[in-house]
Amino acid sequence: MENLNSSNSSSLDSTSPDSGRLISSILLGLCCLLGLPGNIAVLLVIMRRSPQRSNFTLYLMLNLASSDILCLATVPMWIYTLLHRWTLDRAACKLATFLLYLSLYANVLMVTLLGVQRYLQVLYPQMWNRLRRKGEAALLLALWGLACALTAPAVATHDMGDGELKYRRHTGSEAERVAVLVLETLLGFVVPFSVLVTSYCCLQRRVNQMVLFSSAKLTWLVTSVVVAFFILWVPVHIVNVVDIAGMVLRASRPEALAVLLRHRSVAVRVVRSFTFVNSCLDPFPFLCSEL
Structure with a gap:
């Protein structure tokens, strides 16, 4: 989840946008145009429901x-x-990092x-019901x-260099x-996805299929969100792993490092x-389930 504007390649620091920047900018623009109205619609649909009809899944959504x-x-x-340069001050740099x-x-x-x-809820409903509304809100x-706590390493390491019009990651040493990249990969993907896989495997082993899918709409909603999370986050953390491998190989295998960085720079922004x-x-899975 390293900042979109950081790069190890000097060719990406030129003022003229390259193809990677243009593709990424177009993709980001489409995400904003489609995603903002979609997520606002989710808020409106859920907030219009009466409290009696609401459940914790809806609050999570x-x-x-x-x-x-x-x-x-x-x-x-x-x-x-992406298309120009970072033109704001250091405080804005830190705030942008924190919000992202x-x-x-x-x-x-x-x-x-x-x-x-x-x-x-499927295997231990009584345990979950003990939370009640106050427990769910506290959760x-x-x-x-x-x-907020997990953002601390990113906020601490992203900054503007002296005399630079760039906002990127600065660290004291490789x-x-x-360490920061490993932490992001573990806490941002490996641990959450391991928890998800373990939960679903336990459900598959211990619960009759008819019971598991008795609420087909809810099952489809949760599964769609989880599958999208996996598919779209895997490439991001593969880039992190490539960055880690590149720094490890810098001294011992400079030829391998050059190959890694060449392939990385092509796809990193996209x-x-x-x-x-x-x-x-x-x-969209939630909105489709409401139709």
Whole structure:
């Protein structure tokens, strides 16, 4: 989830936009045009329901839509930055980093909780029911608090260099940079997806298929969101792994590093825009289920 405007390739620092920047900008623009109205529609549909008809899955979708709106609202700034340069000050740099990473981590945590809640509601309904409304509200607040905490490494390492019109990641050493990327990959993908896979595998093993799919609409909604999360986040973290491998190989295998960076620079900007595609697609399974 490294910033869209950072790159190790000097060719990407030129003032004229390359094909990767143009493709990424077009993709981001489409995400904003489709995703913002879609997520706002989700908010309106859920908020119009009476409290008696609402359940925790709907509240999770409400919070997921809120995190997606927060993510997509920053898109115009990223498009301008991709096509031109970062023109704002250091405070704006830190704020932009915080808002982007907060929305992305909140998105990941909400999707993970969707899967865990489905597991607990089917296998341990009495345990889940003990939470009640106050417990569910406290759980959601805790998730937003955790998302804020997880943004700390990104906010600490993204900055503007002296005399630079660029906003990118600055770290004291390559070891620190590797540590941050490993942390992002583990907490932003490996751990959440492992929890989701474990939850669904346990459901498949222990529950009769008719019971599992007794609420076909809910099952389709949760499964669609989880599958989209997996498909669109895998390429992002593959880039992180390539970055980590490149830094590890820098001293021992410079030839291998050159090959890695060449392939990375072609796709990096487009791949990292997939996180915005995920925020764009999230509302549509819910809206389709309401039709």
